[in-house]
Amino acid sequence: MNYEQVISKYEPVMGLEVHVELNTKSKMFCGCTTVFGAEPNTQTCPVCLGLPGSLPVVNERAIESAIKIGLALNCKVAPFSRFARKNYFYPDMPKNYQTSQYDEPICFDGFLDVEIDTEEGIKQFRIEIERVHMEEDTGKSLHMGGATGRIHGADYSLLDYNRAGIPLIEIVTKIIPGTGKYGPEVAKAYVAELRDILRSIGVSDVKMEQGSLRCDANVSLRLIGSDSLGTRSETKNVNSLRSVERAIRGEMIRHAELLDKGERVIQETRHFHEDTGVTTSGRSKEQAEDYRYFQDPDLVPVAPSAEWIEELRASLPEKPSARRKRLQGEWSVPDKEMAAMVNADVLDIVEATVNLGADPTKARGWWLGEVSRLANEREVAIADLPISPNDVAEIIDLINRGELTDKLARQVVEGVINNEGKPSEVIAARGFKVVSDDGALLKAIEIACAAMPDVAEKVRNGHLPAAGALIGAVMKETKGQADAAKVRELLLKHLGQ
Amino acid sequence: MIRKSASEMAAALAAKEISSVDLTKAHLERIKEVDSQVHAFLHVDSEGALSQAKAVDDARAKGEKLAPLAGVPIALKDVFTQKGIPTTCGSKILEGWRPPYDATVTANLKSNGIVILGKTNMDEFAMGSSTENSAYGPTHNPWDLTRIPGGSGGGSSASISAFEAPLAIGTDTGGSIRQPAAVTGTVGVKPTYGGVSRYGLVAFSSSLDQGGPCARTVLDAALLHEAIAGHDPKDSTSINAPVPQVVAAAKRGDVKGLKIGIIKELQGDGYQKGVLNRFNEAIDLLAGLGAEIVEVSCPSFEYALAAYYLIAPSECSSNLARFDAMRYGIRVGEGDAEAVMSATREAGFGREVKRRIILGTYALSSGYYDAYYGSALKVRTLIMQDFAKSFGGADVLVSPTAPTTAFKIGEKANDPLAMYLNDIATIPVNLAGICGMSLPSGLADEDNLPAGFQIMAPAMQDQRLYNVGAALEAALLSKWGAPLLDKAPALGGAK
Numbered sequence: 003m004n005y006e007q008v009i010s011k012y013e014p015v016m017g018l019e020v021h022v023e024l025n026t027k028s029k030m031f032c033g034c035t036t037v038f039g040a041e042p043n044t045q046t047c048p049v050c051l052g053l054p055g056s057l058p059v060v061n062e063r064a065i066e067s068a069i070k071i072g073l074a075l076n077c078k079v080a081p082f083s084r085f086a087r088k089n090y091f092y093p094d095m096p097k098n099y100q101t102s103q104y105d106e107p108i109c110f111d112g113f114l115d116v117e118i119d120t121e122e123g124i125k126q127f128r129i130e131i132e133r134v135h136m137e138e139d140t141g142k143s144l145h146m147g148g149a150t151g152r153i154h155g156a157d158y159s160l161l162d163y164n165r166a167g168i169p170l171i172e173i174v175t176k177i178i179p180g181t182g183k184y185g186p187e188v189a190k191a192y193v194a195e196l197r198d199i200l201r202s203i204g205v206s207d208v209k210m211e212q213g214s215l216r217c218d219a220n221v222s223l224r225l226i227g228s229d230s231l232g233t234r235s236e237t238k239n240v241n242s243l244r245s246v247e248r249a250i251r252g253e254m255i256r257h258a259e260l261l262d263k264g265e266r267v268i269q270e271t272r273h274f275h276e277d278t279g280v281t282t283s284g285r286s287k288e289q290a291e292d293y294r295y296f297q298d299p300d301l302v303p304v305a306p307s308a309e310w311i312e313e314l315r316a317s318l319p320e321k322p323s324a325r326r327k328r329l330q331g332e333w334s335v336p337d338k339e340m341a342a343m344v345n346a347d348v349l350d351i352v353e354a355t356v357n358l359g360a361d362p363t364k365a366r367g368w369w370l371g372e373v374s375r376l377a378n379e380r381e382v383a384i385a386d387l388p389i390s391p392n393d394v395a396e397i398i399d400l401i402n403r404g405e406l407t408d409k410l411a412r413q414v415v416e417g418v419i420n421n422e423g424k425p426s427e428v429i430a431a432r433g434f435k436v437v438s439d440d441g442a443l444l445k446a447i448e449i450a451c452a453a454m455p456d457v458a459e460k461v462r463n464g465h466l467p468a469a470g471a472l473i474g475a476v477m478k479e480t481k482g483q484a485d486a487a488k489v490r491e492l493l494l495k496h497l498g499q
Numbered sequence: 500m501i502r503k504s505a506s507e508m509a510a511a512l513a514a515k516e517i518s519s520v521d522l523t524k525a526h527l528e529r530i531k532e533v534d535s536q537v538h539a540f541l542h543v544d545s546e547g548a549l550s551q552a553k554a555v556d557d558a559r560a561k562g563e564k565l566a567p568l569a570g571v572p573i574a575l576k577d578v579f580t581q582k583g584i585p586t587t588c589g590s591k592i593l594e595g596w597r598p599p600y601d602a603t604v605t606a607n608l609k610s611n612g613i614v615i616l617g618k619t620n621m622d623e624f625a626m627g628s629s630t631e632n633s634a635y636g637p638t639h640n641p642w643d644l645t646r647i648p649g650g651s652g653g654g655s656s657a658s659i660s661a662f663e664a665p666l667a668i669g670t671d672t673g674g675s676i677r678q679p680a681a682v683t684g685t686v687g688v689k690p691t692y693g694g695v696s697r698y699g700l701v702a703f704s705s706s707l708d709q710g711g712p713c714a715r716t717v718l719d720a721a722l723l724h725e726a727i728a729g730h731d732p733k734d735s736t737s738i739n740a741p742v743p744q745v746v747a748a749a750k751r752g753d754v755k756g757l758k759i760g761i762i763k764e765l766q767g768d769g770y771q772k773g774v775l776n777r778f779n780e781a782i783d784l785l786a787g788l789g790a791e792i793v794e795v796s797c798p799s800f801e802y803a804l805a806a807y808y809l810i811a812p813s814e815c816s817s818n819l820a821r822f823d824a825m826r827y828g829i830r831v832g833e834g835d836a837e838a839v840m841s842a843t844r845e846a847g848f849g850r851e852v853k854r855r856i857i858l859g860t861y862a863l864s865s866g867y868y869d870a871y872y873g874s875a876l877k878v879r880t881l882i883m884q885d886f887a888k889s890f891g892g893a894d895v896l897v898s899p900t901a902p903t904t905a906f907k908i909g910e911k912a913n914d915p916l917a918m919y920l921n922d923i924a925t926i927p928v929n930l931a932g933i934c935g936m937s938l939p940s941g942l943a944d945e946d947n948l949p950a951g952f953q954i955m956a957p958a959m960q961d962q963r964l965y966n967v968g969a970a971l972e973a974a975l976l977s978k979w980g981a982p983l984l985d986k987a988p989a990l991g992g993a994k
Contacts, residue, residue, distance in 0.1 A: 048600050052821045054593065055580045055602055055699040059735050087817050089863070093836045098820035153836065161825070294863035296872060299706035299814055302735050 005183075005251060008223075008258040014185035015231060016178040016250065017220035018129075020196060022171045022206045023139065023213065024067045030138040030169035031058030031101065038212060042162035050167035052096030057300050060085075064136060064169040065108070065304055066314065067205040071171055072109025072134045073315050074199050082305050083108045085136075085298040090291065093153075094141035094161055102137035104295040108304060109134035114199075115323070116191040118184055119341045127188050130176040141166035171205075177231075185221075185254065190247040193217050194344075197243075198322035210242050217246055221253040223261060232257070233267040237281050239274045249274040252281060329353060333362035346374055348384055354391035360398045368394050372415050380419075389418045396425045407485055410434050435483055440492065443476070443484060447493050450475040461497045469493060501525050505571050505665040505719040512570040515559070519552035519570030523614050526572045530616065530663045533990040538638050539648075539658035541577050542585050543617035548572065555612040567746075568722050569612030574664035576655050577618035578625055579710070580699040581605045588701050589621040589633040589651075592847025593828045602699020603731045604668060604710050611726040616664055619654030623849045624819065625675055625703040627651050628921040631912055632851045639908070640683060642948055642987050646905040649679030655713045656683040661990055666723050667713040672704050673807055674901070674925025676711050677937035681900035681951020684939045684983045686720045686968070687713045689925075691958045692932035693738035696731030702818040704811035705736075707929040715984060717938060717968040721749035724961070740959060748962035752969030755789035759967070760893030764800045765924045771903040773943025774950040778899045781940045781952045784974040785967070793893055797885035800927050802878045804919060807926045809862045809875035815852075816859030822847065854915065883931045890957045895967050898924045900937035900951030928955055936964040938972055939983045949983060 029036060032049035048056040072079050086104035112131035117124050142165050147157030173196065181188040197208045197215055207214045217240045222232035235257070237249045252274075257267050272281035320328075329349065330340045333356070343349055348369045355365040369384065373394070377384045397414055400406040406414065406429070417428030428434075450472045451458040460468040469490065476489045500508065500517060511517045527545050534540055555570040575581065578588050580598035582605075587593045601609065608615060622632035630638040630653025640648040641661040648657040652669035656679035659667050669676035671689035680687030688711045695710045702708060712723035728742040761782065766775060786792050824830040824843035832842025848856070862871035889896055901921055911918045928935040933955060940952035952971065956963035976982065 048598075051826060053580075053598065053600070053827070054586070054588070054596075054701040054821070055598070056600075057698050057734050059733060089817050089820060091820065091823065091837070091840060093823070093825050093840075096821065096826065098823060099817050156835075159836065290865075292865045294817070294860065294865070294868075296813065296817070296863055296868075299704075300702075300735065 003255055003259050003262065005255060008254050009183040011226065012223040012254070012258055012261070013179075013182050013226050014250065014254050015222050015224060015234075016175075016181070016185055016189055017234070018175045018178070018189060018192060019218040019220070020173045020193065021216040021218075022071070022173065022200055022208065023215070024064055024169040024171060025204075025206050025214075026061055026063045026067065026169055028061055029167035030061050030064050030136070031167055034167065036168050038207075038214075040164055042160070042164060045164040046166070050096065051163055058101060058298075060301060060304065061169060065306065067169070068108045068134060068136050068171050069306060069311060069314050070203050070205060070318060071173070071200065072112065073311070074203055074318055074321070075109070075112040075114055075131050075134065075173065077109035077112030077131055077134055079109050079306065079311050080106060081308070082106070082303055084303045085301045086295045087298045089294045092140070093159065094143040094163075094166070096141065096163060096166055100137060100140065101298055101301070103135035107133040107135035114192065114195060116188060116195045117323075118187045118191045119338070120184065124337060125184065127181060127184075127191075129178055129188075129192050132174045132176045134171060134173050137170050137172060139165050139168040139170045186247040186250040189219060189250050190243050193246050194243050195322065202319050202322050202325075213241070216241070219246065219250050219253070221250055221257070222267070223254060223257045232261075233269050235267060235270055235272050235281075236287070237272045237274050238284065241276060245274060245276060248279050249281065252279060256281070333366070335362075335366070339366070342370060346370060346384065348374070351385065351391050355394050355398075358391055358395035360395040364398050365394065368398065368415070372412050373419075376416065376419055387419050388421055389415065393418050393425055400425065400429075404485065405436055406434070407436060407482070409482055410436070436485055443480070443489060443492050444496065446476045446479040446484075447472070447489070447496050449479060451497070458497060461494070461499065464499070466494075466499065501529055501662045501665070503665070504716045505568060505714060506716070506722060508571050508665055509568055509722070512559070513565075519555045519559075519614060520549060522570065523548050523552040523572050523616070526616055526664055529661075533661050534663060536639060536644055536990060537641055537657050537661045537663070538636060539574065539619055539654045539661060539663055540617045541587060541589070541620050541633075541635055541654070544584055544615065547584070548614050548616050551609070551612075551614045555614065558612070566611040566613075566726065568666070568726055570614065571666060572614040572616045572664055573608060573723075574617060574619045574655055574658040574667040575605065575608070575615050576652050576667070576669050577621055578670050578701050579605050579668065580701070581615065581618070584618065586618065586701070587635070588625070589623040589635060590847065590849070590852070591634040591829060592822045592843065595829065596827045598699075600699065603696035603733060604727050605699060607727045607729075608668070613666070613723075613726060619652070619658055619667060621654055622651035622675075623852050624701070624815070625651040625670055625672055625708070626815070626851050626855055628674070628678055628918050629906075629908070629911070630654060630679075631908060632849055634849055637908055640905045641990055642684065642905065645907055646948070647682070647908055649682040649901070649905065651675040652679045652687075652713065656680050656685050656687065659683075659713055659715055660685050660984060660987065665715065666719060668710060668723075668727070669713045670700055670708055670710050671925075671929065672707045672709075672811060673929050674922040676713060677925050677935055677951065677953060678901045678922060680713060680937040681939075681953075682905040682949060684949030684987065685713060685715055686717055686936065686938045687711065688720050688724060688936045688961070688964060689928060689934060690724060690728060690961055691738070691743075691934040692929075693736050694742070694934070694959070694961065695728050696734045696737050698731055698733040702814075704814040705818060706814060707807075707811055709929070715982070717752075717936075717965055717972045718746070718749040720936070721745040721965045738959065743959060743961040745962050745965045748965040749969045751966055752973055754785055754967055754970045757790045757895070757967065758793055758893045759785055759790045760793050760795040760889055760896045762800070762889070762896050762898050763794055763796045764798070765898035769902050769920065769923070770899060771943060771945065771950075773945045774899050774901070774903060776944060777940035777942075777950040778952060781971055781975070782897070784978070785971060788970055788974060790967075795889040795893060795896060797882070797889060797927065799878060799881035799885045803882055803927045803930055804923055806875040806878035806882070807922075807930060808858070808919060809871050810879065810930070812855040812859030813862045813872050813875075814859065816856045816863065819848075819852065819856055851915070879930045882927050886927070886931045886933060886955075886957070894956070895963050896955040898953045898955075899940075900924060900953040904943045904946055904948035904950055924953060933958050934961045934964055936968050938968050939975070941975065941979075941983065942986065
């Protein structure tokens, strides 16, 4: 069954749960540091190891971040909220309960508007937010041996508690109906917009590939026009924006195939596989697990004052959507181009480049063009390439001043990315110098004309397209370091045109 | 010297009449002599105690300013962590665990120069009223070695009534400081919830647990109370307010004009006659000292025991989940993590602990939560209201601490309900988060065993306990002519 067949008959109902690791310096309930990628079990203490007798104390910064997130998502902030214990046994959870929030989340009832680019133009969807709550992350398990990489069947497991107790914010949407065929795209746009918001308020690294932003996608299908809700699956392990879209699209197809065969969808978690793009069955949720939630008696209620909430509201930066509109206007960018920039995630660096004096169109051109091409070639994110807005602004400036040609500039970009140094260093090292000395160029032109007298004659007789061959020869003679436009001008003059 | 009070020892130390090393050695000697009969200690840290004592002596020799109890030894309930020292909570499951950190109470003792002799026996994870639930064998009551010393902190109270230590630390979740004090003829205080840090106190029931002092006199208890109490940023539930002036109150001991409320529901049926006689005599003494005696009613107390046995097990079912063989303690069984967790918990926990984990797991289960845990929380609120109303008409409330004197070891071991009933008078204080003290009221007529008198005061009014306690203690002492513990049989007879 293909996607078109699915959407001709069914529509998706989605629900998205996004977990965000906050970038606080210390953990949710203790003073341990939170650096990513540290040696296993070096960022732990009695509290995050859940040693007998230890007690949690809430990280004030985590509460601040949670409130900021809630406010940025147009939520209400609870004047009084509590932590609860979610009880279940798992080796990477030191206390065998997770300190979380249950029936009293810190923020609730918000929304986020997202836009997607469709063949019918830009379409807007409103995603309603049910709750924003705080919890602690678990440790990490690495199951060694066995076929599945899961705890069952493993020979042994390695546990790293560095992540245990890192503050997490869970953002849960209400059910998202009415997206029709755009469902997967809307979900992706929502996660992208959420990521941009979180980044703009500076509360998280929001790196999906490192797990600091994780999305669980609940999907069910219903017949178009129906009001009932189908059985949902919950897909985990969705580690990139692209995967959000792929995973939901894949689940829609899988569900539709089952439903069309008269089979039922099993309520379960599914694991998404980035490489194959399919999901496999995980834990069954047919029988709801009983987590025996109850208020954590070790923690006092969170009661932010109204003044503090207003202070935090006032401190929020411009919303990414407003900023995009503003920049699009300031830079006079067409819709499609703007969408391309957002999609390639280069808005920040283009803005930084423009702020260094570069022309917006040229700045956009370089980042979306050559730099983006090299990033694709190396399969890395643009932001991870060792080239800065400063470098690009300098290169654009050198072109403007006639000291670099576009062709040379591309090689300079490559040099910078290859860690050969700053643009000026690459230019010096590679011996790039635009030949702008008329004498040197005229000499090269004479050599070219002498080598190809027939061609020179044609040009002299007014057959201008023939000049290309001569210009090429001159460029070759000057090792590409001449400005082609200038060569053309001098050549035509030399041949009496 | 070991029969003196802690404050007398402190005075002798301050006057350099005795060194802390000698005082510590005397207690270690006593432990060696009698603990094979009493079994108050699970671990004696002679080396650590002597080096701590030496440090205090050195500091004193240099003329450094020392805390009031500096150099006085103490016994620490094995539910508090002490860096590098075995901490078992009376459970097999923690056998061999040496915590990498000090509880705040432990740290406070150390910074006050109080010498930690060792860790005392207790009902496993503080669940019990007789110390029979210890995985390491029961503690014996120094008044009668065939009887229980109370629980869960039987080791702490037995150690001070056997003169193995002048002071001890206990914890009180439903009476675990006060009931052992009552049945061993000693003083025990459950401070206001949040008055003493719980950091490093291995949790049984987080919303009820509270560390507190055990001593032979009211003043000693007050001195220890001030040494361990105070706000702790590591415990969110710790109260950020000045410590009540309990030492000053213990020195005052004046009840003239105070209103003392007798709780109607905490006497009568189920209370031993001799216990009630001593209680009534104490009331008469207080009246004679100028206190006004009133009667108050707390109708919700009828449900206190039931509420307690839902809240405490519910919290314990979650608190004890961490004992899973993954990171510390014993590990039993083979196979996958789940099998090992299960086998370890089966082998590591005793019957009472398992009973409460199962009770609590059930009470928190979906579909039962509202009927059990939810209802218990409501009863808790009603009990708080009963107290609030009663304190409107009385400065302190009083009752017998426990309905009976010490029972025989084994007598109630197979009857959990009978055992639970022993805490009927102490539990409401924990549920309400207020403070309570037990001090000896004399020996019951039937069995010549100590009976306890309980004083209760509103939250953060702990000084009232000490004021009233000191007044009653002085009146009783002049009546008896000698401390009650002088009537206890001599130990070490076998020697």
